[in-house]
Amino acid sequence: MRLNDFIRNELGEEWVVERNGNVAMGNFALRPRVFIQDEGLLGLITALTSYQELKILLEAISKLHLEGVVSLEDWRDYERKDTVTPYARGKLNAALTQVLREERREAEERARRAEEERLRWEANETARREAEEERAEREKQVRFTFTTKIENVLLKESVRVSNIKLNDFLTMELGGMGIVDTNRNVILKEFVSDPEKYIHNKRVLHEIQTTDAYLRMEIPVSYEVIFQKDVRELLDKGVNNLLRWSKAAAAVKASVHNFTKHFLN
Secondary structure: OEHHHHHHHHOOHHHOOHHHOOOEHHHHHHOHHHHOOOHHHHHHHHHOHHHHHHHHHHHHHHHHHHOOOOOHHHHHOOOOHHHOOHHHHHHHHHHHHHHHHHHHHHHHHHHHHHHHHHHHHHHHHHHHOOHHHHHHHHHHHHHHHHOOEHHHHHOOOOOOHHHOEHHHHHHHHHOOOOOOHHHOOOEHHHHHHOHHHHOOOHHHHHHHHOOHHHHHHHHHHHHHHHHHHHHHHHHHOOOOEHHHHHHOOHHHHHOOOHHHHHHHO
16 A cells, blocks of 8 residues: 555545655655654644554564465465464454365355256156156166275265364464474374374364364264275175175174264164
8 A cells, every 4th residue: 555545544634745646655664754744733644543554564564475385375384373463363364264165165156056957967867768668767776886885885975074274273273383394285084093193292182172163073073984995894895785784793783883883774
């Protein structure tokens, strides 16, 4: 923003100094008396809440640029967020959270549209079949049900919580607490399986694990990890669909967790 635009918006046209037409607010904040010699006008400007907030943001931008943080992606993995003033930190976290939520919303929307398109295609295919094929189609559906792969029963296609990146979760749900740059590619499934591997500070880890956001996330992620383990166990024993599950020996069924058996039954 230009200095004169700021003055015009906040104080009115009559306070504008024409020779400052090209002065950026960043330059003015660094050396205000170089551009405004009138102490009365200078006092009015610097007393404005909007100016003080803008100055805080400009100082934060300058500090972050010196540390190589120039984008929201850099901010997401920045470990020293606590060194940035609360006002600037709040602005950046709010913007980053908005971006992450929008990315997730778009991914879910793409998945929803793809599912709707698939359902429309299937409905059209069914409508084109002759009435005399109805019985055969019902039988086909039964066969399809029995040949459904077990991973499709247990690991339904969706935007899985366990595949969300750890740093994104910490930013969106916990205000960036516990973020470590080296964890930028770690997903929640890996973190839940071995949290001490990724967050070494025991106090910070305890604070994270006792939040409502973590507890809400931990249950579905833990279930999915267990389901994946049980799927591998069953595949190793040749059980890859519901038909084979229905005929599996008791010892095979006993090798998986009870809630896995419940879903498959």
